[in-house]
Amino acid sequence: MYERAAIADPIPARLDDKPHFMRELYSRYDLAQLTPEDLRELRATYYGMVTKLDEQVGRIVAALKAQGLYDDALILFLSDHGDYVGDYGLVEKWPTGFQDDLLRAPLIVKYPADAHAGQRVDGFTQSLDLFPTVLEQAGIQTPYTHFGLSLTSVMEGFTERDAVYAVGGYDPREPQAFEAGIQSDDDPLMGHYFEKLKLQQDDPTTVARAAMLRTREWKLIIRSAGKEELYDLKNDPQELYNRIDDPALPEVRNDLRERLLHWYLRASDNPHWEHERSI
Numbered sequence: 154m155y156e157r158a159a160i161a162d163p164i165p166a167r168l169d170d171k172p173h174f175m176r177e178l179y180s181r182y183d184l185a186q187l188t189p190e191d192l193r194e195l196r197a198t199y200y201g202m203v204t205k206l207d208e209q210v211g212r213i214v215a216a217l218k219a220q221g222l223y224d225d226a227l228i229l230f231l232s233d234h235g236d237y238v239g240d241y242g243l244v245e246k247w248p249t250g251f252q253d254d255l256l257r258a259p260l261i262v263k264y265p266a267d268a269h270a271g272q273r274v275d276g277f278t279q280s281l282d283l284f285p286t287v288l289e290q291a292g293i294q295t296p297y298t299h300f301g302l303s304l305t306s307v308m309e310g311f312t313e314r315d316a317v318y319a320v321g322g323y324d325p326r327e328p329q330a331f332e333a334g335i336q337s338d339d340d341p342l343m344g345h346y347f348e349k350l351k352l353q354q355d356d357p358t359t360v361a362r363a364a365m366l367r368t369r370e371w372k373l374i375i376r377s378a379g380k381e382e383l384y385d386l387k388n389d390p391q392e393l394y395n396r397i398d399d400p401a402l403p404e405v406r407n408d409l410r411e412r413l414l415h416w417y418l419r420a421s422d423n424p425h426w427e428h429e430r431s432i
Contacts, residue, residue, distance in 0.1 A: 154204060155197040163192055164254075166242025170395035172380045174249065174352070174359035179242050181348040192239040199238045227290050228263040229283055245349070249322040251365040251374050251382075252392055256319055262304055265290070269308050276307055277314040277367075300420050315368060318416055322362040324377070331360070366413045373409040383409075 166184075168176050179185065187195075210230060217223040235255045237243040246255050260278060262269075281301030288295060289303045306312045323330040334354055338347035353360050361378035372392065374382040383397040383406060396402055 154201045157193045157197050160193040160196050163239035164241055164391045167393050174247055175241060175243060177352055177359060181352060184242050196238050199236065225265050227265055230261040232258040234258060248360045249363040251319055272308060274308055277317045278304060279317050317367050319365040322360045324362055325357045364413060366409050371405060371409060
């Protein structure tokens with residue numbers, strides 16, 4: 154469906170200043186052997202898969218219209234994550250990979266009665282926003298704390314974010330959280346994940362806990378183990394140059410770290426709202 158020669162080149166595999174999980178994946182899967190033609194084929198196939206999914210969503214929309222349900226429907230269409238698809242020389246995803254091509258997932262919302270039809274909002278959203286959006290549209294009030302924002306309030310300009318956050322990874326004390334290993338790369342269904350999952354078991358620091366703060370201008374990634382990252386998104390939107398050790402940026406690093414700390418404090422565990430005091 155997609156002309157291979159027209160496919161844009163991926164972000165280059167510049168990994169010297171990146172977390173070591175990226176270099177490990179690049180090495181274990183021998184991804185250096187992929188030619189430009191291989192990468193174009195990979196990306197063109199991915200685009201075809203996206204088009205296939207779009208067609209399936211179109212069938213659902215057509216069915217809702219045929220049943221007379223479309224006008225009253227709230228439809229949320231999104232992806233859970235992106236894919237490297239050759240960017241940085243890698244494929245698929247990783248639990249502590251925070252590049253935009255993994256985290257900047259599609260989101261389209263169709264409101265009932267054509268409210269906000271055709272409106273496009275250039276703002277930050279998070280997956281946490283979906284639940285309060287559905288509750289608001291359904292007229293449901295909840296007594297417990299939410300850390301997401303209703304997308305309706307964002308659409309109508311009542312609320313706005315200047316940053317988004319993400320967390321991922323596991324601690325070695327949490328073996329139940331690690332993805333299960335695969336015994337052989339000859340497994341007919343899951344063998345292609347063998348090295349990927351084996352890496353987590355061989356070196357748990359590759360999936361050590363990590364957190365990200367992203368503004369329009371900067372992205373900070375802190376890790377409990379391994380190389381931290383800082384990107385100037387205005388001048389380096391492809392996140393090629395990690396400036397975490399740049400001596401010219403101490404104020405930027407400190408400001409972003411403080412913002413991340415305050416977010417953690419605000420979004421930490423809350424007491425269960427149903428429980429009475431025990432003392």
